[in-house]
Amino acid sequence: MKFPKFSCPVYKYGDKDYEFYRYQYATSSQPREKMSPAAIIRPQHPNADPDVLTAIRYAAANKLAIAVRTGGHAYSGTSSTTKKNIQLDLSEAYNEWDYNPETGLLQVGISHTLLEFNTRLKEAGLFMPTGQCYDVHVGGHAQTGGYGQLSRAFGLFSDQIVSFEIFLADGTKRVVAADSPDQFDKDLFFAVLGGGPGNYGIVTRITVRPYRDSDHRYSRAYKKFVPYDPKLDHNILVQLLELVMDWEHAPSDYDFCVTVAAGEEDFISNLIGSASRDAFMIKHFKDLNHSSPFNILMVYFQYSNYDNKRDSYDPSWCKRIDAIFSTVNKGGSWWERFKLWIEQKILNRLDRQDNSKITRMSESITKLWTYKGTREFNYPYLKYGQVTDKVASDDWPEWAASRIDAMVGRSHEGLMVFSQCQNFGGKHSSVTKNGKLKQTSYAWRNTTVGLNLDIFYNKNMPGAQTAAHKWHTDNRREAIGRHGKFSTSDHRWFWASHDHINMHQMWRHYYSDKDYERCCKVKKKVDPKGVFTPNSFVVGYTPKSAPKHASLNKAQIDEAEIFGQSEEVLDDSMYTKGHTDRAKLRAKAKGIDVTEFFR
Incomplete structure (x- = not known):
């Protein structure tokens, strides 16, 4: 069947603007052949349906598959595909x-x-x-x-x-x-x-x-940034992780998250919401992606005021956070303390919040919790996310803090750490309670603690990629298993997929037996020819039963993982530069004012 005519823009492999529209979050960290569709079809609002339908019919008639992209943020790159298949880019298709x-x-x-x-x-x-x-x-x-x-x-x-x-x-x-x-x-x-x-x-x-x-008039928020020096504040991080573990006993409308990140130029500018080349960033960081003088420890707390009563807030949970921070950046030489004082002055430009004030829920989400960048750092990465219903050892906070500290302060070596830890569970948690309805197939609803240990690396720095791989591999080996520090079971959430992306091998990490069997039955019924099987990370995929457009040989199966496979030459700044301006134009076209967000 001849390639059909579309009313929307279409970019075929080799076209002038193909590379720009091919780019997405995982492009830096996946082999090019896995993220190069034969054509990128971009249906436009408000007439997207006919072009979507044409693409489906074309794929079905020609035994091709369709990869579906809206934002292109899939860590494992599964919203793209190979030259055997096509991609539907729906980023401008449905604006209702x-x-x-x-x-x-x-x-x-x-x-x-x-x-x-x-x-x-x-x-x-x-x-x-x-x-x-x-x-x-x-x-x-x-x-x-x-x-x-x-x-x-x-x-x-x-x-x-x-x-x-x-x-x-x-x-x-x-x-x-x-x-x-x-x-x-x-x-x-x-x-x-x-x-x-x-x-x-x-x-x-x-x-x-x-x-x-x-309905939540007396909600409150707390957001704090401090410069993080492991030599002085390792115990601060350990105590915060211990508090995350204990947070399952908090009332259900109390949320808490801890983040540690390298304070690279692009990461700081995204937190501030400024273009990365503004006067402030040039003054403090000089060059694009210049190594950071410091690292950041961030905490987020939200009280959602379920009962809508003025006097229901219990400040004791937030006071526990304050008590931990009361000793931050103490000790060390006068020079170390002075340096941290300067770094704190820089971080004070970021959006902070004191829990003594009432903050609207919608204000918390748009101003405090939303990260203002397309990605953390403009480099290849190794993602690692685990969840557990019960941490395997009492000393896991010490282990996790030590693993993070091993990469903190190494941006000059081309290594940038990003780690988050959050409590999702407990008997009061809506994640758990909603999961009992069994309306959706999201797994591990009894999760208490979720932990991400991510590393970004500059391939042009000698030894950076090797060091990142070793850290990543050691984390996996030490965290999970019979003697694992974090969990005895290897449970993962789909959004944080990492390592092997062959569903045939990996599905037990993401689903219970019963839920996976149910999903497979639905897949077989609604998509028997694999129109929506553009890669191996699809429910029901097996090497034997996969359609030809999705089948992989043994060597490819072994290589279907998220490390050691990134493109040889890639300038992520090509895409991220100017993204703020594009975001403003997108929103303006929809009548949405986001100027407050990007200050």
């Missing part, structure tokens, strides 16, 4: 926004970024639990869970979905509701929400039930 104040329901197109989505909610006095990264789009976020700073209080973003609209492989469009009496719809709802984004069809719109600021 229809809120009904009488029903409290919002129908929204999946092409909104989280910045656009949360800003629009804020303008209406509404909010929802979402992730942090502003450039993540609603489509992928909805299908990978939407874990974020409000998860204990409200559950996942996807827990708020009432229904979604989806194109299936046979070209039919279907509205699938959570409360549908039809068993097929129940199974499809379950599989699409948790079974891998774009693996069952093309989700175009979702209907959600946002929360109102007016």
